[in-house]
Amino acid sequence: MKAVNTVRVSKNYELPSRLMDHLTTAVMLLDDDLRVMYMNPAAEQLMAASMSQLLGTSIQHLFHDNDQSTQADLQSALRDLHPFTKREAQVFIGNNPQLVTMDYTITPITASNQTHSLLLELRPLDRLMRISREDNILNAHQATRALVRGVAHEVKNPLGGIRGAAQLLARELPDGAMTEYTDIIIAEVDRLRNLVDQMLGPRKLPKLALANIHEVLERVRSVLSAETGEPGSTDSVQIHRDYDPSLPELWVDKDQMIQAILNIVRNAKQALNESEDQANPIVVLRTRALRQFTIGHVRHRLLVLVEIEDNGPGVSREMQETMFYPMVSGRASGTGLGLSISQSIISQHHGLVECDSRPGQTIFRLLLPLEQPEGQFNVGA
Known part of the structure; x- marks a missing residue:
């Protein structure tokens, strides 16, 4: 029988390093004081820190939730020596805590000298x-x-x-x-x-040409400003810009893209104006680049992310499920067609519109691939 390459993490524990290092599941070994003894590369990536940086760190600084139930689970597993699994837990991870939805499993391990440790497996679900x-x-x-x-x-x-x-x-x-x-x-x-x-929605295929997404966003600002005659604002709504100037041009139908974004920004403006107790209403137009991002089952090397954020009353969970359907509107005077048309236009560009909302913050995200089209659409000069 061939010998297994091992890494000694303490005088009492040896782990098969080649096996652990190739796991995609984040694995951490904790001592009986719940301090980090070992992390595999997947755990280092999840924690955004190396094992040498976190060795000996208490797990409560790296892995916790609002009601401290994770710490109770770790203590209970160590005390009773029973494994424990929790599904879809909302957990803060890392030195700079980020909220992550994950499954985690705690497995007690007893060494030959009767000392105990915990094996913590973390599987992010986001x-x-x-x-x-x-x-x-x-x-x-x-x-x-x-x-x-x-x-x-x-x-x-x-x-x-x-x-x-x-x-x-x-x-x-x-x-x-x-x-x-x-x-x-x-x-x-x-x-x-x-x-x-x-x-x-639009019955013609997009006529694609290279365009700067910021030109599109500035055109939207100009249209909304012209509606009230007040530069830089619409009614009492302020429009702020947070652009990434390094973004390359992308293949879009410029007129259709203006229409898609205008529908969403106009919805945000109207929601802010109709909110009776809204103080300092703001819409933020934001652009960023996303790398190695999957839309549906297609992985894209590079995407342009356009975010339209407002500080209005938010969209109810029930409305978020149906808001992109035709004739569905949360406003009495709305037609329910604007968001449906926007989704159709972005979908024809092989992108997607998403919405996350809570009271005080609603964000529409437009995901647009940067790859050159391969003959699917009319490509302009």
């Missing part, structure tokens, strides 16, 4: 949950689009017949004053057809 959420958004969007297309086909055909019949009726009416009624029929039919067309 990435998996985000990919699952993105899949749900994309699938729901595709299903909704298919439903709307079917309904639009069934509605537009009889509307065309009604409009034609109203025009013929108007010609045959003996009293010209009665054409007022046929004019109403024609006008309402046209209104319904326009509504259906808006539900379908």
